[in-house]
Amino acid sequence: xxxxxxxxxxxxxxxxxxxxxxxxxFAPSPTGYLHVGGARTVLFNxxxxxxxxxxxxxxxxxxxxxxxxxxxxxxxxxxxxxxGLGWDGxxxxxxxxxxxxxxxADRLFASGRAYWCDCTAEASQARAKxxxxxxxxxxxxxxxxxxxxxxxxxRFRSPDDGATTFEDLIRGTVTVENSxxxxxxxxxxxxxxTFLLANIVDDADMAITHVVRGEEHVNGTPxxxxxxxxxxxDYRPVFAHLPVLVNEGRQKLSKRRDSVSVQEFKDxxxxxxxxxxxxxxxxxxxxxxxxxxxxxxxxxxxxxEDVTSSPAFFDVxxxxxxxxxxxxxxxxxxxxxxxxxxxxxxxxxxxxxxPIAALVQExxxxxTEVERMIAFLFDEPLEIDEASWTKAxxxxxxxxxxxDASITGLDALGxxxxxxxxxxxxxxxxxxxxxNAEGHAQLSKAQGPIRVSTTGxxxxxxxxxxxxxxxxxxxxxxxxxxxxxL
RNA sequence: GCCCCCAUCGUCUAGUGGCCUAGGACACCACCCUCUCAAGGUGGCGGCACGGGUUCGAAUCCCGUUGGGGGUGCCA
Numbered sequence: 423x424x425x426x427x428x429x430x431x432x433x434x435x436x437x438x439x440x441x442x443x444x445x446x447x448f449a450p451s452p453t454g455y456l457h458v459g460g461a462r463t464v465l466f467n468x469x470x471x472x473x474x475x476x477x478x479x480x481x482x483x484x485x486x487x488x489x490x491x492x493x494x495x496x497x498x499x500x501x502x503x504x505x506g507l508g509w510d511g512x513x514x515x516x517x518x519x520x521x522x523x524x525x526x527a528d529r530l531f532a533s534g535r536a537y538w539c540d541c542t543a544e545a546s547q548a549r550a551k552x553x554x555x556x557x558x559x560x561x562x563x564x565x566x567x568x569x570x571x572x573x574x575x576x577r578f579r580s581p582d583d584g585a586t587t588f589e590d591l592i593r594g595t596v597t598v599e600n601s602x603x604x605x606x607x608x609x610x611x612x613x614x615x616t617f618l619l620a621n622i623v624d625d626a627d628m629a630i631t632h633v634v635r636g637e638e639h640v641n642g643t644p645x646x647x648x649x650x651x652x653x654x655x656d657y658r659p660v661f662a663h664l665p666v667l668v669n670e671g672r673q674k675l676s677k678r679r680d681s682v683s684v685q686e687f688k689d690x691x692x693x694x695x696x697x698x699x700x701x702x703x704x705x706x707x708x709x710x711x712x713x714x715x716x717x718x719x720x721x722x723x724x725x726x727e728d729v730t731s732s733p734a735f736f737d738v739x740x741x742x743x744x745x746x747x748x749x750x751x752x753x754x755x756x757x758x759x760x761x762x763x764x765x766x767x768x769x770x771x772x773x774x775x776x777p778i779a780a781l782v783q784e785x786x787x788x789x790t791e792v793e794r795m796i797a798f799l800f801d802e803p804l805e806i807d808e809a810s811w812t813k814a815x816x817x818x819x820x821x822x823x824x825x826d827a828s829i830t831g832l833d834a835l836g837x838x839x840x841x842x843x844x845x846x847x848x849x850x851x852x853x854x855x856x857x858n859a860e861g862h863a864q865l866s867k868a869q870g871p872i873r874v875s876t877t878g879x880x881x882x883x884x885x886x887x888x889x890x891x892x893x894x895x896x897x898x899x900x901x902x903x904x905x906x907x908l
Numbered sequence: 909g910c911c912c913c914c915a916u917c918g919u920c921u922a923g924u925g926g927c928c929u930a931g932g933a934c935a936c937c938a939c940c941c942u943c944u945c946a947a948g949g950u951g952g953c954g955g956c957a958c959g960g961g962u963u964c965g966a967a968u969c970c971c972g973u974u975g976g977g978g979g980u981g982c983c984a
Contacts, residue, residue, distance in 0.1 A: 451984050486983065543982070557909080558980055575982045593913070602911050602980090610982040617984045641912055641979040665914080665977095672976065700920095703933085707921045711932050730921075732914050733977060740920065740934045750947080785946045814944095844943080865943040873944060881945040 444476030444631045448502075448509065449621070451483040452494040455683040456501040458736060459636065459667045459675050462701045466664055467634045468507045469702070469724040479628060480509035484517045485620050487612070501684040505694045506717065514628070516620050523615035526623050526653055527576055527608050535652040536608055538574040539563035558604045576609035578618075578649060586644035591662040592729045598644040606645060618642060622650045626657040634662040634726065637733075638674070662726050665705045668733045675736055682736065691764055691789025696745035703744075704734040714747045746787040757783045764789045767800060774799035777891045781883040798877035799891055804900055810880035814870035815908060821871040823854040825905045828872055829898060838894045840886040847872065847886070875904030 448464045450456065464478075471478040480502070484490045499513065516523075530536035541562055550557045559577070568574055580603040587597040608619045615623075625633060640663045650657050667675045675682050687697055695717065702720045703713055706729045749757065758779055765771035774796045775782065782795050798804060815821045827850035835846055851857070851868035858864050869885050876897055877888060889897050 449984085453983070483984065489983065539982090541982095577982095596912070598912065604980075607982050612982075614982090616982070621984090636978095637913070638978055639984085642984090644912095663913085668977080670919095674978070703920060705920090707932090709922080711922070713921090713933055730914095734921090735919055737919055737934070743934055746946090781946095787946095847943085863943095867943095869943045877944095879944090883945080885943055 444471060444474045445479065445629055446471045446476060446632045446634060447479040447481050447625070447628065447630050449481040449483050449624075449635075450498050451486070451617075452491055452498060453486075453489050454677045455494060455685055456498045457675065457677055457682045458684060458687070458697075458701065459682070460498075461501070461505060461507075461684050461697065462667060462704060463634070463636055463664060464502060464507050465505075465698055465701050466662075466706075466724075466726065466729065467632075469721055470632065470634065470726050472721045473724055476631075477510040478508075479511065479630070480513040481624060481628075482513055482515045482517075483617065483620065484515060485520070485523070485614050485616065486610075487517075487614055490517075497685060501688070504688065505684065505698055507698070514624070516615075516624065519620075519624070520615065522627065523620050523623055524609070524613070526619060527615065530578065530608065530649075530652060531576060533652070535579050536576050537564060537566075537579060537605075538568035538570055539566075539577045539605075539607075540568060540571065540574045542573075559606070561605050564605065571611075573611050575607045575611045577605040578608050578645070578652070580605050580645070581648055586647050588643055588647060588658075588661055590640075591660060591727045592665075592731050593640070593663060596640065596643070598641075600644070600648065603645055603648065608649075618645055618649060622646050622653070622655070622657075625659060626650065626653075626655045630659050632662065632726075633659045634664065637663045637666045639663060662729065664729060665731055665733050667704060667736045669736065672733070672735070674733075680736075687741075689790075691786075691791070692741070692745050693748045693760070693789075696748040697741070699748065700741040700744040703740075704736065705730045714744060742787045749786060749789070750784050752783070754780055754783065761789055761792045765793055767793070770800060771796065774891070778883050778887055781887055785883065795882060798879075798882070798888070804876075804878045806874065806878040807880070810874050810878070813880055814874040815904075818870045819867060820854050820856060822905065822908050824850060824856065824868055824871050825875065825901055825908070827851075827853050829901050829905065832894070832901070833898060835894070838890065840890045843889050844886045871904070872901065876900045 446467045448467050450460055468478055470476070482495055482498075484492070484495070502509070527536065531538075539562070541559070546559050546562065547557065549560055549562065553560075563577070564579065570576075581600040584600045585597050586600055587595060590596055606618060607616050609615055624630075643661060647658075669675055669680045673679075677683065684697065688694075698717055699714065699720075702724070706724065707713075708715070708720070708723045752760070758775070761775065761779075762772060765775065771793060775792065778796065782792055785795065786792055828847055831846035831850045832843065835842055847868060848863035848865065851863035851865065852861075856864045856868045870880065873882065873885050874880055876892060882888065
C-alpha cells in the first residue's frame, strides 16, 4: 500500500485504480486553533476524497511571517488526527516554497501584469474617504513605474474590462465584472507573498482538481482566476464554496466572539465521532434522514453537489445530543477508557465509577459530566444541594419517619446489594404509610429523602445501585447525619 | 457605497413541477413508562419571506421587492 493510501486508510486498489483521481486540499493558516468551521471544511473535503478514491493534501498557509504562530500548526495537525480526518503524504508548508511564489511575481512584473506601489494602507484609505467613492485601493501607482524597495508592495494589475465566470458545484455559475476587481497586493513590502498568489501557484502546481472551501472565498475567486490567466496557467479547478457557519446572531463564527475551537470541545468531553457526525449535518443531510451514524456511512452518502448554499447555525445543543447518542453507543470498556482522562481524582474516581459505569453512561451528554455524577462516592464530606434538600426534606412527606425506618431496616440487612436494599426501603415506605392504592410502597416519594441524604442531590443514577456502591457504613452514617439535621 | 451569495418550522434539514392539507431531527410542551434523573414511547406546538409572472398545476421555474450574510486588508 502506498504511503498516501495508508494515511487515508484506503485499500490499495482504490488508491491506484485511476490515474486521474481527484486531488483536494485543506489549507489552514496557523493564525488560530482549529475551529469547527475549519473542521467542517476538512470534513467535506475528506468525505469527497474518500468517496471518490481521491487524495487530500494538507497545505499550511504560513506566508505571513508577522501573524504566523508556528506552534498553532501542531494544534491543527493534532486536532485533525484526533477527529480522524487524516491527509495524504506529508503536509506542505508554503513558507518552504517562497521562491516559487516570488518567481511567479517576477513573471507578472516582467509581463507588465503587476506593478510596484508605495502607498500605505492609511494613504489609500484616506484617498478613498476623500473622493467618497468605494473603499479599497484606487490604482494610484499603476503608471508611476516604481521599482522594488523597502516600502513597496507588488500589486496585480487587474483587468479593466471583461468578466470572469466560474462554475461552483454548490452555487452554480458565478460571474463578476473584472472592473470591480481592485489591484490587490501580490508581494508585501517585506517580500512575502500573499494568500491569492500563493494559492493559485500551489493549487496549479499541486494539480488540485477540487477547491472546496468556505463561502468567504467566493469573492476572491475571480481574482484568483485572473491571476492564473495572467501567469499563463491553463488551470481551472472545480469549485465548491461551502456555506459559512454562523452564531446565534447569524454572524460568521469567529474565534474571538464564539468559543468554537475543536480543542475546547475535546476538553469538554465531546467524542471526535460525535463532532464529525454533527458537522456533517451542517449544510448537508443524508437522503434517508438517518442523522446519527458512523463516518463510514457518511462517506458512502456524501455528495458535494448536494450541499446547501445558505449559512448554517452552529447549534451546540444539537451537538450535545449527538454526543450523548455516541456516548451511549459505546461498549462499556471503551466508555470507561474515554472517561478516565476526565476523572480529576484519578484512581479514587475510577474505583467509584466502575460499579455504576453503565448507569452513568446512559445519563451523560459530555464526558466532563461523569465526575459530578459519581461525586457522592468520593471519600469526603458530602456536599448537599440546598434546593434538593428543601424539596425532599421540607416539602416532601414524612421525611423524618422515612429516614428512621430506613436506618432501622438497612442496619438490619444481611446482604448489602441493590435488590435487598430495595426490599428494605420498600418495607420502610410501607411502614410509614407511603403506599399506593394497592398498598404497595410508593418509591417515587419514599426515595427522595434517602437520595438527598446519601448523594446530596435529587437527581442521579438509580438509588439502590448507588447505595450498594456507597456501602453500608457510609450509607447509614449519611442517613443518620441527615436525620439529626432535621 | 460597490460586488457577490443566500432565503422551507426557533434551529439543522428533506423536498429538483403533481406523491406536500410540506416529511425528519434538535429544542420546547403534555402524557405514558418509571425508585429520581436520563433513555424510550405517544401526541402537541411550529415553516415554504412578500409581490408578480410561466403552467392545467409551483415550496419547487422566471422577474422584482424585502430581509440576511459574505467580500471589499501589505489576514487567510
